[in-house]
Amino acid sequence: MAKLVLLRHGQSRYNLEGRFTGWMDVDLSERGRAEAGEAGWLMKSSGLTFDIAFASVLKRAVRTLWIVLDEMDLMWIPALPCWRLNERFYGDLQGRSLKEVEEQYGKEQVARWRRGFLERPPAVETSDRRYPGQDPRYRDVPLSLLPRTESLQDTQKRLLPFWQALIGPELEKGKNVLVVSHGNIIRALAKHLENISDDDIEKVEIATAQPLVYELDEQMCLVGRSYLGSALIGGMERK
Secondary structure (H helix, E strand, C coil): CEEEEEEECCCEHHHHHCECCCCCCCCECHHHHHHHHHHHHHHHHCCCCCCEEEECCCHHHHHHHHHHHHHCCCCCCCEEECHHHCCCCCHHHCCCEHHHHHHHHCHHHHHHHHHCCCCCCCCCCCCCCCCHHHCHHHCCCCHHHCCCCCCHHHHHHHHHHHHHHHHHHHHHCCCCEEEEECHHHHHHHHHHHHCCCCCHHHHCCCCCCCCEEEEECCCCCEEEEEECCHHHHCCCCCC
C-alpha cells in the first residue's frame, strides 16, 4: 500500500512577520529550520521512508525538503521541484501584512480571500516586480499559465495536471511519495483526495511542518489519513 505524505514547509520569515507570501521567495525562519528537522526526525522514527520527493521551486519548501531528507538519510532519492507546487499566488496582497490589508479591505473580505474556494484577491500588473513573468525561474513557463492572482480553485487547477502526470503514477507503482509544499497546495490536494466540499474547505487549516499521511490502495482509493504525531511513536523525545 503506497503512502503519500504532504508536508507544509517550516515557518518562513513572512509567516513570522504576519505577511502574505504567495510566490515571494522568502526563506525559513530559525524556528522553521528547527521544525523541518523535527518533521524529518519524526518521520524516520516512525518508520517512514520515501522513494521519490517533490517540492515547489520556492526556497522555503526546497530548504525544508533538504533538511528533511538529510535528517532521514534520504538525500540520494530523486527530488524534483516544480512551479505547479508553488503556493497560491496572492496577487497584490503579496508582501503586505495581514493587518495592513485588513485595514484597507476589512476583515470579512480578507477572510473570504484567505479561506474561500472561489475568491480571488486583487491582481498584480505584468509590470509589477511581483509578477512571475519577470522571474527567470519561470522563463520556460508559457505566459498564459503564469498567474496575476489566484483563488484556491485556480490553485487546484494548476496543481492537478502535475498530480495526474507525475505524483499519481509513482503512487500507482506502489512507491512512497513525499510532497513538500505550501498550505494552500495541501488544502487543494486534500480537497481533491477527500472530496471536501467548497464550503468545508474553508475550515481546513494546515500547520507548518506537520506530516499528513495518506494511504492509497492499488486503485488509488484513499484508505487511510492521519497526521503524524508523537502518539504514533510512543511519545519518544528527540535526542
